[in-house]
Structures are given as structure tokens and as C-alpha cells.
Amino acid sequence: xxxxxxxxxxxxxxxxxxxxxxxxxxxxxxxxxxxxxxxxxxxxxxxxxxxxxxxxxxxxxxxxxxxxxxxxxxxxxxxxxxxxxxxxxxxxxxxxxxxxxxxxxxxxxxxxxxxxxxxxxxxxxxxxxxxxxxxxxxxxxxxxxxxxxxxxxxxxxxxxxxxxxxxxxxxxxxxxxxxxxxxxxxxxxxxxxxxxxxxxxxxxxxxxxxxxxxxxxxxxxxxxxxxxxxxxxxxxxxxxxxxxxxxxxxxxxxxxxxxxxxxxxxxxxxxxxxxxxxxxxxxxxxxxxxxxxxxxxxxxxxxxxxxxxxxxxxxxxxxxxxxxxxxxxxxxxxxxxxxxxxxxxxxxxxxxxxxxxxxxxxxxxxxxxxxxxxxxxxxxxxxxxxxxxxxxxxxxxxxxxxxxxxxxxxxxxxxxxxxxxxxxxxxxxxxxxxxxxxxxxxxxxxxxxxxxxxxxxxxxxxxxxxxxxxxxxxxxxxxxxxxxxxxxxxxxxxxxxxxxxxxxxxxxxxxxxxxxxxxxxxxxxxxxxxxxxxxxxxxxxxxxxxxxxxxxxxx
Amino acid sequence: xxxxxxxxxxxxxxxxxxxxxxxxxxxxxxxxxxxxxxxxxxxxxxxxxxxxxxxxxxxxxxxxxxxxxxxxxxxxxxxxxxxxxxxxxxxxxxxxxxxxxxxxxxxxxxxxxxxxxxxxxxxxxxxxxxxxxxxxxxxxxxxxxxxxxxxxxxxxxxxxxxxxxxxxxxxxxxxxxxxxxxxxxxxxxxxxxxxxxxxxxxxxxxxxxxxxxxxxxxxxxxxx
Amino acid sequence: xxxxxxxxxxxxxxxxxxxxxxxxxxxxxxxxxxxxxxxxxxxxxxxxxxxxxxxxxxxxxxxxxxxxxxxxxxxxxxxxxxxxxxxxxxxxxxxxxxxxxxxxxxxxxxxxxxxxxxxxxxxxxxxxxxxx
Numbered sequence: 001x002x003x004x005x006x007x008x009x010x011x012x013x014x015x016x017x018x019x020x021x022x023x024x025x026x027x028x029x030x031x032x033x034x035x036x037x038x039x040x041x042x043x044x045x046x047x048x049x050x051x052x053x054x055x056x057x058x059x060x061x062x063x064x065x066x067x068x069x070x071x072x073x074x075x076x077x078x079x080x081x082x083x084x085x086x087x088x089x090x091x092x093x094x095x096x097x098x099x100x101x102x103x104x105x106x107x108x109x110x111x112x113x114x115x116x117x118x119x120x121x122x123x124x125x126x127x128x129x130x131x132x133x134x135x136x137x138x139x140x141x142x143x144x145x146x147x148x149x150x151x152x153x154x155x156x157x158x159x160x161x162x163x164x165x166x167x168x169x170x171x172x173x174x175x176x177x178x179x180x181x182x183x184x185x186x187x188x189x190x191x192x193x194x195x196x197x198x199x200x201x202x203x204x205x206x207x208x209x210x211x212x213x214x215x216x217x218x219x220x221x222x223x224x225x226x227x228x229x230x231x232x233x234x235x236x237x238x239x240x241x242x243x244x245x246x247x248x249x250x251x252x253x254x255x256x257x258x259x260x261x262x263x264x265x266x267x268x269x270x271x272x273x274x275x276x277x278x279x280x281x282x283x284x285x286x287x288x289x290x291x292x293x294x295x296x297x298x299x300x301x302x303x304x305x306x307x308x309x310x311x312x313x314x315x316x317x318x319x320x321x322x323x324x325x326x327x328x329x330x331x332x333x334x335x336x337x338x339x340x341x342x343x344x345x346x347x348x349x350x351x352x353x354x355x356x357x358x359x360x361x362x363x364x365x366x367x368x369x370x371x372x373x374x375x376x377x378x379x380x381x382x383x384x385x386x387x388x389x390x391x392x393x394x395x396x397x398x399x400x401x402x403x404x405x406x407x408x409x410x411x412x413x414x415x416x417x418x419x420x421x422x423x424x425x426x427x428x429x430x431x432x433x434x435x436x437x438x439x440x441x442x443x444x445x446x447x448x449x450x451x452x453x454x455x456x457x458x459x460x461x462x463x464x465x466x467x468x469x470x471x472x473x474x475x476x477x478x479x480x481x482x483x484x485x486x487x488x489x490x491x492x493x494x495x496x497x498x499x500x501x502x503x504x505x506x507x508x509x510x511x512x513x514x515x516x517x518x519x520x521x522x523x524x525x526x527x528x529x530x531x532x533x534x535x536x537x538x539x540x541x542x543x544x545x546x547x548x549x550x551x552x553x554x555x
Numbered sequence: 556x557x558x559x560x561x562x563x564x565x566x567x568x569x570x571x572x573x574x575x576x577x578x579x580x581x582x583x584x585x586x587x588x589x590x591x592x593x594x595x596x597x598x599x600x601x602x603x604x605x606x607x608x609x610x611x612x613x614x615x616x617x618x619x620x621x622x623x624x625x626x627x628x629x630x631x632x633x634x635x636x637x638x639x640x641x642x643x644x645x646x647x648x649x650x651x652x653x654x655x656x657x658x659x660x661x662x663x664x665x666x667x668x669x670x671x672x673x674x675x676x677x678x679x680x681x682x683x684x685x686x687x688x689x690x691x692x693x694x695x696x697x698x699x700x701x702x703x704x705x706x707x708x709x710x711x712x713x714x715x716x717x718x719x720x721x722x723x724x725x726x727x728x729x730x731x732x733x734x735x736x737x738x739x740x741x742x743x744x745x746x747x748x749x750x751x752x753x754x755x756x757x758x759x760x761x762x763x764x765x766x767x768x769x770x771x772x773x774x775x776x777x778x779x
Numbered sequence: 780x781x782x783x784x785x786x787x788x789x790x791x792x793x794x795x796x797x798x799x800x801x802x803x804x805x806x807x808x809x810x811x812x813x814x815x816x817x818x819x820x821x822x823x824x825x826x827x828x829x830x831x832x833x834x835x836x837x838x839x840x841x842x843x844x845x846x847x848x849x850x851x852x853x854x855x856x857x858x859x860x861x862x863x864x865x866x867x868x869x870x871x872x873x874x875x876x877x878x879x880x881x882x883x884x885x886x887x888x889x890x891x892x893x894x895x896x897x898x899x900x901x902x903x904x905x906x907x908x909x910x911x
């Protein structure tokens with residue numbers, strides 16, 4: 001295992017602790033709220049999204065509990081757990097919070113902020129102050145979103161479809177403005193990362209010496225920059241529709257509600273890839289590190305990230321097959337949708353090939369990576385059913401699609417995120433988590449997830465519509481099984497949180513490079529010093545080069 | 556691992572331009588990064604306005620007759636005047652950037668002031684146009700109360716007219732704030748040939764505002 | 780500090796502007812003003828079809844926008860990456876317009892007699908033949 005860098009003044013693998021690092025060099029709340037250090041901002045994002053995940057997760061558990069029985073009552077109580085109106089609001093907020101407050105910023109803004117500059121051998125992102133601003137914008141957006149719960153709630157679903165969203169009561173305008181504000185947070189993060197990748201790579205690091213995590217985050221940033229503004233203007237138009245009746249989405253005034261769906265999905269389909277690409281990016285790090293083997297098909301993975309980002313912009317109409325868009329448009333969109341499967345398949349192939357004949361060690365991050373492979377494959381393949389025009393008409397707006405996107409979003413991104421969190425936890429906090437409990441939690445999460453959502457494929461294919469409060473008695477066994485699964489899943493996630501948080505009580509005990517990683521973030525101490533590296537690291541070997549130092553380097 | 560803060564090359568400001576931030580290795584790197592960042596921001600602006608342009612394009616196609624009829628309420632001469640004003644302001648802006656890059660401080664300040672005056676003129680003309688529309692009841696959405704003969708969907712045209720020129724006007728106002736800030740700093744002597752990044756970046760923003768108007772003008776005032 | 784890819788003495792060391800900037804910029808301004816006159820003039824002429832007028836107006840606008848981007852915004856002399864970003868912005872805007880246009884243009888026209896006859900075909904008294 002060779003170091004990939006020559007960092008001046010740095011030889012000892014183990015150093016006396018506690019040492020000076022970005023966590024303890026300054027202290028006090030004020031030093032955090034005014035920091036421009038990408039690592040601290042990453043941690044602040046992590047706290048923000050953890051709160052959002054907890055909130056959204058509790059709402060999910062509540063939704064599942066409500067659906068346990070057809071009359072929504074448990075333990076012989078006389079009132080339902082949630083009234084129909086409350087149920088509509090809770091699932092809407094679950095979706096909106098999970099999408100806008102959790103998944104979109106999860107990997108890029110929290111882990112990416114922390115890791116990306118380290119991986120590039122840079123001292124910070126290109127625009128540190130903009131980075132802090134984006135965090136404050138995120139917090140303002142989050143407060144607006146929570147305020148909309150208190151000021152009447154919203155029941156439109158996270159998609160805000162017209163004409164319902166322009167006519168229903170509640171705090172829809174406030175919620176759309178919250179999403180608008182959160183969009184700017186996302187845009188600024190994207191701008192920052194693109195400029196950082198272009199200009200702040202360490203000497204010796206060309207585009208194809210960048211870690212694949214960087215490629216994934218870079219592709220994500222392209223989408224953030226090019227798609228998010230359209231969400232902004234769409235939500236402004238929706239708000240103007242509510243306030244002024246401008247009529248663009250109102251058929252009575254000569255507008256067209258389907259146009260809203262075009263606008264919404266022009267952002268929100270690429271946004272799906274804002275969510276999954278960073279998850280894939282993490283897996284591309286975990287696979288070689290825990291297989292002790294050079295990544296298979298580096299360039300294929302790098303280019304497939306870019307390809308996914310670009311293709312994501314031309315497939316949005318597959319959300320609209322039954323919306324009333326023209327058949328011509330549906331056919332074109334259905335055809336284009338299948339293109340996404342190609343780069344996704346390339347990635348899966350390359351990850352599996354990386355493990356093949358590797359020296360695979362099954363620490364918790366790798367268990368998450370393997371979970372990802374299984375769950376994402378299911379999510380991806382069921383996506384083909386939905387991309388095909390004829391089957392989609394049957395499956396649209398059923399639990400099948402709920403199961404599909406949870407397999408991709410949660411089984412994909414969230415699992416990868418948790419895996420990445422375990423992987424970089426020693427770097428971020430300087431502490432090792434308890435491996436045993438992490439593995440238990442991983443197993444429970446995997447089992448609970450499949451209990452919850454595999455069930456829903458069956459529910460959906462049998463015709464159970466999504467978002468419905470009431471259901472036929474015949475669906476009760478499957479609904480109940482799904483709800484039991486959500487408890488197992490919830491337990492797994494709580495143990496994960498407890499396991500990670502418990503490690504913070506310990507003194508610093510993490511080595512600089514606990515996993516034998518080859519990328520630059522492992523070349524500095526754990527936790528890193530404020531300026532990341534002592535001196536400017538220079539890249540001397542390719543990423544994922546696990547051959548001993550001195551071996552001939554080349555392709 | 557030492558306990559002291561190591562003063563490695565790159566941090567600290569010894570021997571560096573005072574405008575260089577610690578995480579950049581050189582002024583050129585910092586300048587290039589700022590440029591990329593600004594262009595990315597401009598791309599987001601293009602797509603932000605783009606939503607309105609796409610909506611306009613689709614709805615104009617649906618209600619071509621009404622849009623054609625509605626545009627007669629706009630005064631081509633005022634639209635033309637504002638186009639000329641903005642084009643001239645773009646020229647003074649690019650000249651201000653050039654002056655800053657060759658250390659002509661006084662010329663920079665004067666050119667920026669002219670740019671600001673042009674922007675002000677644009678807004679004044681816009682104010683008269685808006686007043687006229689408001690007086691006639693040619694307002695967006697449910698406030699449309701025009702009494703004269705008109706087609707039903709002309710209301711939609713004025714929704715777009717106010718949203719597009721309104722968003723553009725907000726950008727002009729923000730540009731005026733930014734240019735005022737530049738005038739203050741240029742006058743104080745903050746810029747020189749080795750560092751005039753803010754002038755360059757605000758210049759890019761201002762040209763984009765001009766560029767968007769170049770499309771708004773024919774679409775709103777000149778459609779046949 | 781061997782540092783990053785670029786290491787110029789001056790921040791603008793690689794900034795290749797035009798030879799005589801004031802002259803070039805002034806020439807561009809004059810061209811822009813002339814084009815503005817032309818586009819206003821063209822709007823008074825009837826070319827036989829409304830869409831011809833729109834095409835002419837948008838073509839002139841695009842020429843003007845290109846002049847502004849190339850010269851005033853320095854893209855002609857700047858690093859290619861910035862031009863790439865600018866072009867991407869317009870390209871993706873094009874995609875954003877293209878697909879809704881395809882949708883709207885290929886929808887069944889409400890004035891089409893075939894469309895108008897449909898309600899009758901699915902009325903309860905009509906034969907239950909499969910319809911499309």
C-alpha cells in the first residue's frame with residue numbers, strides 16, 4: 001500500500017493525539033456559523049440533512065402506520081391514526097422534505113463539501129464564502145418549508161401538479177417559495193464544485209487522475225447548474241398563478257396544465273440524477289478500496305457519469321405518459337428513456353468486475369456498497385417497466401412506482417450515502433465507529449428495506465394506487481407486511497445513528513488511512529488540519545493504484 | 556506531526572497580491588476560477604429566463620392572433636429607445652472594463668457613471684410604459700381590465716409582458732446596485748491592471764441583461 | 780509552490796484581447812445599432828407570412844446576441860471553457876423548448892373534424908368499437 005502523494009513533513013502513520021485539526025483549532029458556536037472552511041460547512045450540512053432525514057423518516061413511519069389496517073385504527077382505538085386530510089399532508093411533506101431538504105443536498109453538499117477539495121488536493125473550494133452563503137440559504141429554505149407545515153400544510157404531493165396546486169388551500173405558495181430558495185442553495189453548491197474541479201486540482205492531477213467520486217459530483221453539479229433554474233422559474237410561475245391567475249397553466253384561461261408538468265419535470269427528472277449520481281460516485285470509491293484492486297473501467301465509469309447527466313435532460317416526458325401529452329411525444333420520450341439504462345448498466349458491470357478476483361473485505365462501508373448493487377439493480381430494472389409506454393400505462397400512479405423510486409432513491413442513494421458516511425467518518429471526526437453494531441444496523445436496514453418496498457411492487461402490480469388513504473381489504477396483508485418492514489428499517493437506521501454518534505464520545509482514535517484508500521483525502525491526518533494538507537500535495541500515482549510502491553506504473 | 560501552524564507557501568500573504576485569497580496558488584488561477592463561476596451563474600440566468608421564453612413560445616403558438624393583436628398596445632418607439640439605451644450602456648461597460656485593465660482610473664469611473672445613467676434611463680422609460688399600461692387596465696392575470704375591443708387571450712400576452720419585463724427590470728435594478736458599488740470602489744482606486752475582477756464580472760452580468768433584452772424586444776414589441 | 784496548472788506573473792497574462800479594443804468595441808456597437816434599425820424596419824414589412832417575420836426578427840436578435848457575447852463578453856478571446864458554458868446554457872434551453880413544442884405541435888388539433896367527431900363516437904348509443 002503506497003502513499004500516492006509526497007506531503008512534505010509528513011511521515012509517521014500514527015501521530016500523538018489530540019492534535020491540532022479543523023475541529024479544535026477554533027471553538028465556539030460563532031466560529032462555526034462564520035466559518036468558510038469547506039469541512040466545517042460540510043459538517044453543518046450533515047447536521048441539517050440529518051434533522052431533515054429524521055423528520056421525513058418519522059413522517060414515513062406515520063404514513064406506513066396509518067396504512068396498517070384499512071380503517072386506519074390500531075389497538076382497538078376509536079379514531080384513525082391520521083385523518084384523510086392529515087394523511088395527504090404528511091405524505092406530501094415526507095416527499096418534499098426528503099427530496100428538497102435531504103437527498104438533493106445529502107451527498108454533494110454534506111459529503112461532497114467535505115471530501116471533494118481533499119480529494120483534489122486543494123485547500124478549499126473555489127468560492128468559500130459562496131459555500132457558506134449556500135448553507136444559510138439552505139437553512140432559510142428549510143425554515144420556510146417547516147413553517148409551511150405550521151401555516152396550513154400542503155396536500156399536493158411533492159410534484160405540485162396544477163390545477164390542484166393552484167386551487168387547493170393551505171401553504172402551497174410558501175412551500176413552493178421554500179423549494180425555490182433551496183434551489184439556489186443547490187445552484188451555488190454546483191457552481192462552486194464545477195469551478196473547483198476545473199481550477200483547483202493538485203499538480204499532476206489531470207482529468208483522468210481524478211477520483212471517480214469527483215467525476216460523479218462534477219456530473220451532478222452540471223445538472224444542478226443547468227436544471228435547477230428552471231425549477232426556480234416554474235415555482236415562481238406557480239406562485240404567480242395562485243396570486244394573479246396569470247393563466248399559463250389554466251385551461252380556462254387558454255393555458256395548459258400539461259405545460260406545468262413539462263416545466264416541472266425538466267428540472268425534476270434531471271434532479272433524480274442529482275440524487276443518484278452522487279450515490280454512484282460513492283460506490284465507485286468503496287468498490288476499489290474494499291476490493292484492494294484498481295477500479296475496472298475507470299474511463300467508462302467517468303464518461304458514463306457525464307452521459308447520465310446529459311441524457312437525464314431529454315427523458316422527462318416519461319413521467320407524463322398518461323398526462324395528455326401527445327402520443328408522438330410519449331413515443332419519443334419512451335425511446336430516449338431506455339438510453340439511460342446503458343451508462344447505468346456500464347457502471348454496475350464495472351463495479352462487479354472490480355470485485356471480481358479482488359481481495360474483498362466486508363467492513364460496513366463495503367456491506368452498504370454491496371447492498372447498493374443489489375437494490376439499485378432492482379430499482380433500475382423495474383425502471384425499464386415504467387419507461388416502456390405500454391406497461392407504464394398500467395403501472396402509473398400505483399405502488400409499483402413508489403417501490404421503484406424508493407429502490408433507486410433509498411436503496412440506491414441513501415444506502416450509498418450511509419456507506420460513504422461510514423467510510424469517511426474516521427476522516428471527518430477522527431473516530432472509528434463500532435464495526436459490529438454498524439454491521440448489525442446494515443443488515444437490519446437491508447432486510448427492513450426489502451420487506452417494506454419489495455412488497456409494494458406486488459401491491460402496485462395488483463392495482464393499488466399510490467397516495468390513496470383508503471384501500472380494499474384484499475390489500476391488507478401486503479400493506480401490513482410493508483408496515484412491519486418499515487419498523488425493521490427504522491430500527492436499523494436508529495442503530496446506525498446511535499453507532500455513529502456513540503463514537504464521538506471517544507478520544508481521537510482513527511488512523512489517517514484506516515481503509516488503505518489511495519485517494520488524496522487519506523494522505524492527510526484524521527481529522528484534517530484547517531488547511532487540509534501541510535504544503536501542496538503532488539499527485540504521483542494514478543488513483544486506485546494498489547500495486548506496491550516501485551511497481552511499474554502504466555496502463 | 557507538529558502542534559504549530561505550519562506556514563507553508565500558499566497561505567499567508569507574504570509576497571502576494573493582497574487581493575489573492577489563501578486557497579489559490581496564483582492570481583491567474585483565482586481570476587480563471589472567478590470567470591468560470593460567473594459564466595456558470597450566467598448559464599443559470601439564461602435558463603431562469605428560459606422558462607419564461609419557453610412559456611411564451613408555446614403560448615404564442617397557441618394564441619397567435621391574440622398575441623399579434625395585443626402587441627399593438629406596446630409602443631415600438633419606446634422599445635426601440637430602450638434597446639438603443641441598453642446597447643450604448645453595454646458599450647460604456649465594456650469600455651469601463653478595458654479602462655480598468657489599462658489603469659485608466661478616471662475613465663473607468665466616468666464610463667461606469669454613464670452606464671449607470673443609461674440603466675436609469677431605461678428604468679424611467681419602463682416606468683412610463685408601465686404607467687400607461689396600468690392606466691389602460693392592461694394588467695396581468697385577474698387584474699386585466701381593458702375596456703376597449705380585444706381578443707380574450709390578450710390577457711395572456713400581458714401576463715407574459717409583465718413577467719418577462721418585470722424579471723428583466725429586477726435584473727436591471729440589481730445591475731444598477733452592482734455598478735454603483737463598482738463606481739465607489741473604482742473611485743477609491745481599488746482596481747488596477749493586476750486586479751479588476753469585479754469590474755469584469757459585473758460587466759459580464761450587465762451584458763447578459765442586455766443580451767436578454769435583445770430577445771425580449773422583438774418578441775414583445777415586433778411580432779407580426 | 781509548484782502549484783496548479785497555470786502560473787502567470789499577471790492574472791491577465793493569458794488574456795488575449797483585440798489589438799485595438801476601443802475601436803473594435805465601437806465598431807461592434809455601430810453594428811448592433813444598425814441591426815436594431817433593420818429589425819424595427821423589417822417589422823413594418825409584411826413578408827407574406829407571420830412566421831417569416833418572426834424568423835427574421837429572431838435571426839437578427841441572434842446575430843446581435845452573438846456579437847455581444849463574442850466581443851463585449853470577450854468570449855472570442857477568452858478560455859474556451861467559458862464559451863462552452865455559455866453555449867451549454869443555450870443548448871439546454873433549446874432542449875427545454877424542443878420537447879414541449881413537439882408535444883404541442885403533435886397533439887390532436889381541437890378544430891380538426893376527426894377530433895370533433897369523437898364525442899359522438901364514445902356516446903353511450905354509439906357502437907362500442909375500439910377507438911383511438
